[in-house]
Amino acid sequence: MTPNHDQTDGISEYWRLNRSGFEAIELANVLRAMRKVAGHLGPNVGRIEYTGMSRGGGAAIILEPSVLMGQYPVPPDKVDSVIGLVTHEALHRTEWSDHVWKLLEPTIRTLGGMSNVRLQKIVSVAEDIYVDLVADKTVFGLYTPKARNQAFAEARSKIHPRTPSLDALVYLWWTSVWGDNGGLESDPAYEAPLCRLSELTNRLREIIDLGKGVTDRCEKRAQVYLDTWESLQEALSSLAVIDKTLKWYPPTAGQKKTPADGAKKPTPRRELSPYVMHQIELQLALNSPDITPIIQSIVGHDNDDVVPTSRWDFSIPSRPVIDPHLVARLRAMFLNYAARKTIVNRGLLSGKVDRRRLYRAPVSGRCFHQKEKLPELDWNVTLLMDASGSMRGSKWRMVENTVGNLHKSLQGSRNHFQAYAYFEVDGVCMISQLIRDRQLLSVPPSGQTASGQAIIAVAYFMPKGRKRNLLIHVTDGESNLGCDVQYGIEYCRKQKIHLVTLGCAYRDRHAMKRQYGKSIQFVDHYGQLPRAIERLLRHTFLYGNKPHLFGDGTGRQAKADEQVILPPKEQS
DSSP, X not given: OOOOTTSOOXXXXXXXXXXXXXXXXXXXXXXXXXXXXXXTTOTTOOEEEETTTOTTSOEEEEEOGGGTTTSSSOOHHHHHHHHHHHHHHHHHHHTTHHHHHHHTHHHHHHOOTHHHHHHHHXXXXXXXXXXXXXXXXXXXXXXXXXXHHHHHHHHHTTOOTTSOBHHHHHHHHHHHTTTOOTTOOOOGGGHHHHHHHHHHHHHHHHHHTTOOOHHHHHHHHHHHHHHHHHHHHHHHTTSBOSOOOOSOOOGGGOOOOOOOTTOOOOOOOOOOOHHHHXXXXXXXXXXXXXXXXXXXXXXXXXOTTOOOEEEEOOOEEOOOOOOHHHHHHHHHHHHHTSEEEEEEEEEESSSEEOGGGGGGTTTTOOOEEEEEEEEEOOEEEEEEEEOXXXXXXXXXXXXXXXXXHHHHHTTTSSOEEEEEEEEEETTEEEEEESEETTEEEEOOOOSOOOHHHHHHHHHHTSOSSOSEEEEEEEESSOOOSSSOHHHHHHHHHHTTOEEEEEXXXXXXXXXXXXXXXXXXXXXXXGGGHHHHHXXXXXXXXXXXXXXXXXXXXXXXXOOTTOXXXXXXXXOO
């Protein structure tokens, strides 16, 4: 692509294609890009989020959105700086910097007062130097200088040039690794310690080139830091310490990091509004396994009943039993009840006379035309199957057969058909596709029934732009997990999706009617499921979304309180 020279030059300008002028979409695009970058650095980087997101905790790297806000699309130089920061923090995790601190814990516990602060300051800067040296071995080393220069400026602002201090010493050491003095004049008191710290830098370079396991590198770094501390402890004792904040606390200390007395208060930063934050989470969920923000955007972010919802990709192959007679009936039904569109074929040798082609009669005789009415196969049919624990055994095998028959009947047509299953694992509602790349799949039924959230998730991802949308939900019981079913029913109504729930083999029909209202029909046992779906499709094709009752095959209509799909004579 051609770089946009109206913005400040940056490396990310040449590869970041997903950009937007809308704040929420652009910030979501940048965060998604940061996660992709971190994914190339190692498997244990952890979750990356903006300040204030951390939904459910577990975020390993927190980014300040204020450094990106103000101009959209975000200028590439700002993106480069954030990539450098993410690379630096991610390498701290992939190189196990926290493990190095744990190896130094026995020594840290023996030190007290300012000696502890001095050792931790040396180790903290040494680890920052080490991970940046690791980054310099890869293409990500092109991004770290921008983030490092900002860290230099922040450290420089805390130093008093006229007072020899440990802060100035480590700052001079830090900047000298990349051939700079950071705009600070060296003091004679720094010469001997700087020489020893330069040797430490060379030893860190050697550790990087060892190529051994990460545990060995951690042990060698810890030993090198202890050796350096032993040689510098007396020389550093005479230097003042400006920033007395501890960089690491032992896990058993039970204390929180607090800024040192007299330290500058953090500058107030511009925060994202709750609406923008929710929109960012929604944009990220569209291409993420975790689709909980999508559910929350529909039922409300303050709804405490919403449980985590995730896509499930670990499906197993399904081998259903195909009924050729049922497949033929379904295929004929889709063709017979499809809307018709008129196609005119002109320039024929026979048919009706085409006044527009009469001049061809004496030449070629192709002056006829013929009108044909072809079926317009534009149905969007989706099956949503309850795969809770009560569906194990023969019930689930009948579900697989139903999906297989419908899939077979719609092969080769323009009708869109998709099938999903939902179940619960450790309090998480899992949504799994049962058809992927024309292959039939299955899942192991387990857990509770989160019907409301499953209906919302499947309806949200149904293809848009179709005139006739049908969602058939098959379940064997009430919803007992997640948000109320009414949220799903109302969302389908707004999206003009015809939702029908088939309650199969459940005794307490009144309880299910209280949940689903007029959108539910009943089947006595799962052996009737394929025939029930066939009759449901036929009635939908004929009457659309109008309220309906299924007859019993004898000419009489079922009463309102006995809405059954199959007649009694077919239930044996």
